[in-house]
Amino acid sequence: MKLRDRVVIGFCLSLVLVTVLFVVDLQNENDRRLRAAVDVDADAPLGVGLHGRSRPDVPNVWDAAESPTLTPAFEYRSRPQPPPPRRPSAPQPYVPASNDYYRTPVADPYADDRFDDLTELLSVPQFVPHHGKVVDWTVVTDVIVDDTSVDGTISNEYIAEYLESGSRPNMTELTIFHTRISKREMYPENDTYVPSILKKMSSLPIVSVAQKEGGTQIKLVIEYLNGDKALMKPMRFSRDQQTLPNHFYFTDYERHNAEIAAFHLDRILGFRRAMPVSGRLVNITSELMAQVTASDLLKTFFVSPDKNMCFHGQCSYYCDTSHAVCGNPDTLEGSFAAYLPSQEVLERKTWRHPWRRSYHKRKKARWEIDPNYCEVIRNVPPYRTGRRLLDIMDLSVFDFLMGNMDRHHYETFTLFGNDSFPIHLDHGRAFGKAFHDELSILAPVIQCCHIRRITLEKLLRFHNGKKLSEHMRESMADDPLSPILWEPHLVALDRRVGFVLQKIRECMLVNAESNEETENEYIPRKKQPMNISSTELNDLQLEGKTTGSKRLKIE
Numbered sequence: 001m002k003l004r005d006r007v008v009i010g011f012c013l014s015l016v017l018v019t020v021l022f023v024v025d026l027q028n029e030n031d032r033r034l035r036a037a038v039d040v041d042a043d044a045p046l047g048v049g050l051h052g053r054s055r056p057d058v059p060n061v062w063d064a065a066e067s068p069t070l071t072p073a074f075e076y077r078s079r080p081q082p083p084p085p086r087r088p089s090a091p092q093p094y095v096p097a098s099n100d101y102y103r104t105p106v107a108d109p110y111a112d113d114r115f116d117d118l119t120e121l122l123s124v125p126q127f128v129p130h131h132g133k134v135v136d137w138t139v140v141t142d143v144i145v146d147d148t149s150v151d152g153t154i155s156n157e158y159i160a161e162y163l164e165s166g167s168r169p170n171m172t173e174l175t176i177f178h179t180r181i182s183k184r185e186m187y188p189e190n191d192t193y194v195p196s197i198l199k200k201m202s203s204l205p206i207v208s209v210a211q212k213e214g215g216t217q218i219k220l221v222i223e224y225l226n227g228d229k230a231l232m233k234p235m236r237f238s239r240d241q242q243t244l245p246n247h248f249y250f251t252d253y254e255r256h257n258a259e260i261a262a263f264h265l266d267r268i269l270g271f272r273r274a275m276p277v278s279g280r281l282v283n284i285t286s287e288l289m290a291q292v293t294a295s296d297l298l299k300t301f302f303v304s305p306d307k308n309m310c311f312h313g314q315c316s317y318y319c320d321t322s323h324a325v326c327g328n329p330d331t332l333e334g335s336f337a338a339y340l341p342s343q344e345v346l347e348r349k350t351w352r353h354p355w356r357r358s359y360h361k362r363k364k365a366r367w368e369i370d371p372n373y374c375e376v377i378r379n380v381p382p383y384r385t386g387r388r389l390l391d392i393m394d395l396s397v398f399d400f401l402m403g404n405m406d407r408h409h410y411e412t413f414t415l416f417g418n419d420s421f422p423i424h425l426d427h428g429r430a431f432g433k434a435f436h437d438e439l440s441i442l443a444p445v446i447q448c449c450h451i452r453r454i455t456l457e458k459l460l461r462f463h464n465g466k467k468l469s470e471h472m473r474e475s476m477a478d479d480p481l482s483p484i485l486w487e488p489h490l491v492a493l494d495r496r497v498g499f500v501l502q503k504i505r506e507c508m509l510v511n512a513e514s515n516e517e518t519e520n521e522y523i524p525r526k527k528q529p530m531n532i533s534s535t536e537l538n539d540l541q542l543e544g545k546t547t548g549s550k551r552l553k554i555e
């Protein structure tokens with residue numbers, strides 16, 4: 001072979017080799033991109049890459065649209081993955097992913113601020129001058145209000161005193177609990193009935209299952225062997241599933257673990273205005289379906305294509321095959337809230353929350369556009385006198401800490417009149433966004449600039465001493481479904497305590513600014529009474545016994 005031929009053949013061979021290497025490299029690059037895209041869309045801008053979907057390992061409602069079998073998105077695909085999990089879905093440890101819209105850690109701006117100014121204020125009597133019941137809120141300008149009476153208690157009355165239902169033979173813990181509900185609180189501090197009610201709700205045999213009328217989502221009324229009842233909300237998501245960014249608060253699904261956590265939070269904050277709630281693992285087939293007698297509920301039970309047991313019930317928004325609740329294969333977590341006394345025994349009134357959101361995708365509520373809105377509210381009953389305005393402040397702190405934007409109505413026990421506590425009910429939409437602090441939930445506190453002294457003291461203790469998250473962890477540890485909250489939600493609780501304290505500090509400073517002529521920087525400002533139209537007044541008045549979907553129109 002001539003030298004020239006050898007050179008040509010050599011050149012051709014090296015050309016082939018280079019081409020082969022190029023093709024192999026291209027394939028690797030494609031694989032890498034594909035993996036990156038499936039992983040978390042590592043380089044995508046915030047909120048764009050996932051298009052409303054969460055990581056592929058998290059069961060997600062949006063996957064339903066893409067699933068070839070059209071199985072309900074929130075069912076647990078247990079097979080073929082041995083060994084089966086103890087529960088449908090134990091929360092996974094939190095591993096922050098970079099550039100992840102849903103999991104971007106947020107800074108805690110008040111972590112190193114001890115709020116010594118607020119602590120000092122509490123020790124100076126002139127800054128917390130009010131003692132006992134407020135008779136006219138239109139003239140109260142103090143930020144920190146102490147509505148306990150001189151001996152440190154608020155006047156109290158018990159249901160038993162009214163109903164003469166003292167002790168009867170064969171009363172269950174829950175019925176005894178009912179007779180001890182008071183004008184001031186649902187149960188006393190360190191109540192011994194609460195732990196036994198929680199235990200019974202998670203263990204007693206279930207003898208009857210029915211659907212709870214009203215409301216937007218499926219809830220079951222559970223009856224136990226001893227005759228007690230509970231309101232069950234079923235699990236739909238794993239604990240780290242967050243509210244989807246394009247969902248309004250009113251289209252968010254309810255979370256059973258939020259109901260459980262809210263009961264513990266309410267108790268730890270010292271409000272004790274919520275009914276006890278326990279988690280429980282149930283068998284859909286033997287404990288729920290077998291105990292259903294109503295055919296309209298029974299006919300909604302079915303086996304999914306993945307052989308999981310499901311049901312959807314009948315309700316106004318999310319009760320159809322594509323929004324079914326599914327077990328693994330028939331094991332399901334749920335929250336069980338101890339039942340309130342029946343309305344025949346103890347009637348309740350439903351009130352429209354003055355800082356209710358609009359529940360309309362384009363309209364705003366008046367409080368969102370009128371910074372003086374509180375001056376309207378403090379003029380009208382039942383907020384003009386007594387404890388209710390401070391209860392609304394407590395409720396706002398409670399909801400802000402857990403990120404609950406769904407406080408459209410609240411209920412009170414009619415028997416106790418207006419100077420009684422609002423029942424803390426319905427927290428299924430709390431704990432939805434661990435990395436976002438929704439300050440608008442604090443609007444009542446920000447606009448009225450009032451806080452109950454004992455609530456402020458509690459918050460300061462949580463901030464500077466044993467953390468709120470620690471109290472929560474301890475309190476929820478005994479629940480059968482523990483751990484109840486995904487870790488970032490516990491972190492958020494501690495962070496949000498600082499935000500509330502900061503808003504109280506700002507209220508004190510605003511007062512000082514509007515009283516510049518005075519020597520003392522913390523003398524509160526004067527408030528202007530404001531007129532209210534009859535329509536606004538009507539809107540705020542009690543709404544009788546209408547419940548659930550009848551009272552809440554989502555537009």
Ligand SMILES: Nc1ncnc2c1ncn2[C@@H]1O[C@H](COP(=O)(O)OP(=O)(O)OP(=O)(O)O)[C@@H](O)[C@H]1O
Pocket residue numbers: 212214215216217218219231254275337338339340425426427428547548549552
């Ligand atoms: N523990 C309880 N015992 C008895 N009744 C209860 C209990 N909790 C709630 N209810 C009643 O059931 C109604 C609906 O409950 P809840 O508000 O939790 O459900 P929901 O589906 O979230 O309702 P909505 O869609 O109106 O927010 C409440 O307004 C209340 O009247």
Ligand SMILES: [Mn+2]
Pocket residue numbers: 406426427428429
């Ligand atoms: Mn609700």
